Amino acid sequence: MSSFSNIKELINTLAWARELLHEMFEKRKSFVYKYDHALEILSQERVETLISKGVIRNNGSYLEMDDQFQLFFEQILEVNEEINTSYINENIQQVKQQINFYLQENNENRKYAYLKQVKSALRKIGRITLRNIIDLNRNIENAFKAEANYTIKIARLEAFDEKRRVIFMLIEQTDRLVTEEERTFFISATDEELKQLVNQLRQQLTEARHNLIETQKQIIEYLNQVKYHSSIIEKIKQVKYLKDQFELRAKTNVLEILKENNAVMFEPKPSYPLKLSLDFLQTDAGHQSKLKVAARAKLSKGRGLPVAEMIAGEYLITETEDEIFINLDELKNGFIASGTHLFNFINNYRYPRSVSFEEKITIFCQMVGIYENEFIVSDKYYQDETVEYALVYPK
Numbered sequence: 001m002s003s004f005s006n007i008k009e010l011i012n013t014l015a016w017a018r019e020l021l022h023e024m025f026e027k028r029k030s031f032v033y034k035y036d037h038a039l040e041i042l043s044q045e046r047v048e049t050l051i052s053k054g055v056i057r058n059n060g061s062y063l064e065m066d067d068q069f070q071l072f073f074e075q076i077l078e079v080n081e082e083i084n085t086s087y088i089n090e091n092i093q094q095v096k097q098q099i100n101f102y103l104q105e106n107n108e109n110r111k112y113a114y115l116k117q118v119k120s121a122l123r124k125i126g127r128i129t130l131r132n133i134i135d136l137n138r139n140i141e142n143a144f145k146a147e148a149n150y151t152i153k154i155a156r157l158e159a160f161d162e163k164r165r166v167i168f169m170l171i172e173q174t175d176r177l178v179t180e181e182e183r184t185f186f187i188s189a190t191d192e193e194l195k196q197l198v199n200q201l202r203q204q205l206t207e208a209r210h211n212l213i214e215t216q217k218q219i220i221e222y223l224n225q226v227k228y229h230s231s232i233i234e235k236i237k238q239v240k241y242l243k244d245q246f247e248l249r250a251k252t253n254v255l256e257i258l259k260e261n262n263a264v265m266f267e268p269k270p271s272y273p274l275k276l277s278l279d280f281l282q283t284d285a286g287h288q289s290k291l292k293v294a295a296r297a298k299l300s301k302g303r304g305l306p307v308a309e310m311i312a313g314e315y316l317i318t319e320t321e322d323e324i325f326i327n328l329d330e331l332k333n334g335f336i337a338s339g340t341h342l343f344n345f346i347n348n349y350r351y352p353r354s355v356s357f358e359e360k361i362t363i364f365c366q367m368v369g370i371y372e373n374e375f376i377v378s379d380k381y382y383q384d385e386t387v388e389y390a391l392v393y394p395k
Contacts, residue, residue: 126204
């Protein structure tokens with residue numbers, strides 16, 4: 001297998017193979033991408049070139065993207081589901097090592113190179129930690145919802161909980177690294193970018209701690225649900241076994257339990273007869289339906305009821321009564337533009353109909369209750385001949 005000689009050759013190869021790589025990356029989990037499908041996109045010569053360069057692998061009649069390139073694309077696009085805690089630990093060890101080299105080095109150029117690697121590792125630690133937590137939560141959700149085997153589901157959730165503990169330990173280790181263990185270096189290294197990176201990293205670690213607390217709660221809740229459902233399934237299997245062996249009544253108290261259970265599912269199913277409309281019953285089809293029901297019920301034709309006299313036309317004349325309603329929104333708009341207090345405005349307003357003093361009091365109370373956020377109710381009160389009221393002004 002030949003490798004790429006330079007970065008330019010790598011980029012050019014990925015460029016002319018982009019359509020094939022895009023389609024294979026989308027189908028990376030299905031394992032059904034055939035060699036013939038690739039020939040529909042690229043020539044056989046170019047497909048063989050990708051295989052020889054190690055970009056894709058030939059597995060019989062199928063093609064697979066190489067793990068190295070697939071991992072690269074997943075990390076760049078942040079769609080990797082693998083939780084790699086060792087990568088965080090490697091960056092922590094690299095920070096310690098580069099700091100040690102920095103403190104022992106006297107040459108300024110080499111010291112700057114070590115400092116640059118420290119800053120690069122700090123960036124990776126914060127980004128990878130948050131990414132691992134996102135992947136962890138997604139894997140926990142998928143394991144709980146998609147895994148059908150209860151034993152495997154519990155084992156996977158417990159494994160994810162162990163990864164959560166490892167991530168939390170690495171977070172604490174990183175925090176001690178920048179605040180206690182290598183405090184001398186971070187104080188002595190007069191680099192403004194390094195200070196900003198440390199502050200950003202500590203913020204990311206704080207966010208990661210909070211997310212892990214929620215993750216722990218979710219795992220505990222899922223484990224409790226799975227164990228509860230698993231116990232129910234085991235009980236159902238035992239009941240099914242006893243039923244198949246015709247020993248259910250002899251070895252259990254199922255009859256006593258069913259007698260004490262008053263669940264709705266044991267009640268008889270109610271029936272809701274369909275009532276035909278009067279308009280349908282007055283049609284020919286409705287009349288035929290009535291005859292069929294009467295014949296089925298063996299009902300004889302009864303004597304018809306006497307017909308009542310016609311209702312006088314004067315009783316059928318409809319009368320309408322118009323009522324004028326008072327628009328409170330219109331009152332509010334007028335009050336805001338009036339420049340006076342609310343009670344005075346309501347008392348002197350020109351209504352479209354006659355309004356009594358008691359109804360004006362009701363309107364005053366309604367306005368204060370409905371538009372309290374748009375009015376200012378002062379502490380001053382005023383009393384006329386009959387009532388005492390607060391002075392209310394618009395805001």
